Amino acid sequence: MLSEGVFDAARHAPRHTPSSAPFDAIIDAPFGKVGIRAGEHTVREIVYLPADVEAVDPASPLAQEAAAQIRRYFDTPSMRFDLPLAVRGTAFQQRVWRGIGGIAAGQVWTYGQLAREIGSVPRAVGQACGSNPLPIVIPCHRVVASGGIGGFAHHPGDGFFRDVKRWLLAHEGVSIA
Structure with a gap:
């Protein structure tokens, strides 16, 4: 679900590297790993990671749901995501x-x-x-x-x-x- 999102003026410049905050989940992907950062109410960031990064069990119900939906995508590419997103950008x-x-x-x-x-x-x-x-x-x-x-x-x-x-x-x- 892509909503209007949240504009964060401190982060308005294009980001070239992911946040350094710890991931709330790191799951296996066919091409490596996927890192997920989620707040209490929104998914904030998804990052592609190499295969040698250690998996991390989801730390919250939202991180668990995001991980489950991404895994479903790996099984069924036509699935539609339904996640609350913090879409920060200009x-x-x-x-x-x-x-x-x-x-x-x-x-x-x-x-x-x-x-x-x-x-x-x-x-x-x-x-x-x-x-x-x-x-x-x-x-x-x-x-x-x-x-x-x-x-x-x-x-x-x-x-x-x-x-x-x-x-x-x-x-x-x-x-x-």
């Missing part, structure tokens, strides 16, 4: 993330298509995608470059994050180089 980032929320599983849009949809430019859309604090739930992996897969999580080259994006797209039935 008004523009939130507009991009709402646009991403409209892309169905198994479909991809280019940064340019999404930019046209929301009245922006591709580079700005790409920056907002890379700053998404709730990947998988806000499926930024479904936004690709016009000439191929594009970057992921502010990592333009090949490596772990692009491999995660490839896995997520393949899991949803999308084949892209």
Whole structure:
């Protein structure tokens, strides 16, 4: 459930690294691990982690529910998330993330298509995608470059994050180089 979210002025700049706060859960994923940070009432952050990070049992009912829904996604990529989210970002980032929320599983849009949809430019859309604090739930992996897969999580080259994006797209039935 992508709501209007919460604007936190102290965190309005694009974030290039995840928070250093401890995770409320770390679960196994087909590509490594997924870290979840949840407050009492909202999921605040989801982070892709390498396989060698140790799993952490969910520390709260909300972290447990987020973990369960992410695991369901790994089984059924068309499932729809229903989590209370703390969507922190600029008004523009939130507009991009709402646009991403409209892309169905198994479909991809280019940064340019999404930019046209929301009245922006591709580079700005790409920056907002890379700053998404709730990947998988806000499926930024479904936004690709016009000439191929594009970057992921502010990592333009090949490596772990692009491999995660490839896995997520393949899991949803999308084949892209």
